[in-house]
Amino acid sequence: MVNLEQYEAAVAEHRDRVFGFALHFLGDREEAEDVTQDVLIRLWCNRDNVAIETLTPWLLRVARNACVDQYRKRRTRDQNREGSPDATEKLVSQTTAPDRSMDNDILREQIVKSVNELREPYKSIVVLREMQQMTYEEIGSALDLPLTTVKVYLHRGRRKLRESLKKLYDDFADAGLGVNQNGSIGASRQSVHANNQSAV
């Protein structure tokens, strides 16, 4: 990729993906914008060294490294390690859950927050797979990991999220709320147990 036209096309095609990844990784819109701009400028500076075929994994690799650097800078500034609560709330407010209720909003917020708390490389892989809908091969190429490793890390990352969610479910149960069969908050836990009799 060497000319301006190709670069403009690449920016138009990939800017949302890069920004989305950075936003989900960092949980802060301003930082995500900075990272996105930095990544796209780096693409221009390295345009002679990046082939069109490897553009997506290259961009995500650079974006991920930039996000990790930004995250470390945030830590050294003694900010909240779990990410900016304001940004987390913003992310939650933008979702349109079909059965939107205050309790499910809290649940969604906790899930987003839990993603932010994941360690690397689980965090990157969960974001790339679950939020960016990338294939295992694309993730492996971006992070330079074998396919089986990507799957193992993805499952471990989601398991950690489930564990943090389980604690939340217990908290809701203590508050008199239960978990529906589909996992949302609402009915009492007893009804969930009853439903599970006929599950699978």
Next chain:
Amino acid sequence: MKVETDRNWYDERVEAFVDGDLSRADDIRFRERLSSSKELQQDVEQARFLAAVLRSSPVESCPPEISQRVLAIARRDAGAEERVDRGPLRLVTKRRTWRSLTIVAAAACFAVLFLVRTGVNDSESFSQAEIDQALNDAKFALALVSDASRDAGRLIRLDAVPPVSHAMGLVLTDERSDGFEVPGSAADPLNE
């Protein structure tokens, strides 16, 4: 201990089961336990719900000003590269072209002068008309080159252009009717 290890085995495979990534043997073993374990069923449902929530995350659009800023930088950079590539090369090319032309024109003039002087001394070699015609042709060529050089000098440094005025003075500034000034004569500008 064995029970704990056994529970861990299933717990570690909940997400893989939800994604359909278990091997055939593991999948059979997992389903056998799932049919009888409410806890495992709950884990599977929570894992499915979690995956659904994550996958339903909104698609974030990059703010337009980000890409506008980046493209502006790239366009400016690309334009600067083009000017750097073409600019000096054009000057050098122009300079070399005009220098070459000037040298050729000056050489032609001197050749004409030499011939004319030879002809003056040996009037049998060239007729006066032929000499006049040759001189006029040389003067015209020099004027053409000097005009062009003057124009080029506005774009490039004048000291890059070999001085034409010397040759111009020798030929164009003359007091004789035939337009030719003999070098070394009193009217020769160089002797002023």
